[in-house]
Amino acid sequence: MIIIGLAAGNVLVWLLGKRHHLIYDDFLLLEAYTFLGAMIGAKGLYLFVARNEIQWSRLAQADYLKDLMVGGFVFYGGLIGGFLFFLLAGKIHKVDIASYMRRFMFVIPFIHGFGRLGCLMAGCCYGRPYNGPGAVVFPDGSFAPAGIPLFPVQLAEAVCLFVLAGFLFGVSGRIKSAYQTAALYFGIYGVIRFVLEYFRYDDAERGGFAWFSTSQWISIGIVIFLIITGFIRMRKRHGISQLRK
Numbered sequence: 001m002i003i004i005g006l007a008a009g010n011v012l013v014w015l016l017g018k019r020h021h022l023i024y025d026d027f028l029l030l031e032a033y034t035f036l037g038a039m040i041g042a043k044g045l046y047l048f049v050a051r052n053e054i055q056w057s058r059l060a061q062a063d064y065l066k067d068l069m070v071g072g073f074v075f076y077g078g079l080i081g082g083f084l085f086f087l088l089a090g091k092i093h094k095v096d097i098a099s100y101m102r103r104f105m106f107v108i109p110f111i112h113g114f115g116r117l118g119c120l121m122a123g124c125c126y127g128r129p130y131n132g133p134g135a136v137v138f139p140d141g142s143f144a145p146a147g148i149p150l151f152p153v154q155l156a157e158a159v160c161l162f163v164l165a166g167f168l169f170g171v172s173g174r175i176k177s178a179y180q181t182a183a184l185y186f187g188i189y190g191v192i193r194f195v196l197e198y199f200r201y202d203d204a205e206r207g208g209f210a211w212f213s214t215s216q217w218i219s220i221g222i223v224i225f226l227i228i229t230g231f232i233r234m235r236k237r238h239g240i241s242q243l244r245k
Helices: 002-019 024-049 062-070 077-092 097-104 107-122 152-171 178-199 214-244
Strands: none
Touching: 002 024, 002 097, 002 107, 024 077, 024 097, 062 107, 077 097, 077 107, 077 214, 097 178, 107 152, 107 178, 152 178
């Protein structure tokens, strides 16, 4: 499902890039760096969160190491790692990343939405026991507990992500700042993820501390960071306007 999302996202970027006179090869370069950073970040955060469940003494065993590296990725780790590598690619290759951020930020939740549909199909990232409308029951062999009605949290997040992608696409032509586009995405997704974490049931895999899960703490940190940086930018703009007067 992620591959389908990537393919669809790339087609959209190719079509829209021509309209906005953006170089598609530059996008592919940025995408390659972003994907590499996302893989490293997603796996790294998973290893940190699941560190107590990992049998570190078996890392020398090829089969165990293969299973450990193939399975288990945390989206927030991938998001942060991918974004850092995206910035790095722009710096190294002198690409104007601001234009791509403003126009194509919507592609991230768009692809992520397909990924969450894949989670629903595989049974990972499953929801809490629930007998209401839309409850899903997974069969034996999936990642979710079999034979128990569960809340379709993966589908709920996929819907939220597609709506978020549509919103970001709709405002992309009116927003002039790459920071504002990124802030909208990170801030809105942070709130969505914080709320939906309460409907998840895979507590052992997610990890947590005190009152919140790992992803909720990251969501809180992102929102606080955006508030602080937004306040600093507002004060800076106010100071510049005062100097001009």
